[in-house]
Amino acid sequence: MDITLPGFNIMHDVRGNTSGVVMSLAGNQWFVIDELTRYLNNRGFEVYIETIPPGLVKERAVGRALRVGDLVINLRPEIV
DSSP: OOOOOTTSSOOTTEEEOTTSEEEEEEGGGGGGHHHHHHHHHHTTOOEEEEEEOHHHHHHHHTTOOEEETTEEEOOOOSBO
């Protein structure tokens, strides 16, 4: 079910399918995300990618949840 409103509810730093390979990347790597997603999707992989401040990537790697407003993402990244 898609409840996205045009111009609202858009999170550019969190994207993909949460049942896929979970990646947490430093925000300064945003420029590779589209190409990386296409590359992996074309090879049959679903991916979830979040780009966050570099200092927080380590915290995500050890299992700390990511919170965006009332949304809590408890997925532990498989690739950092």
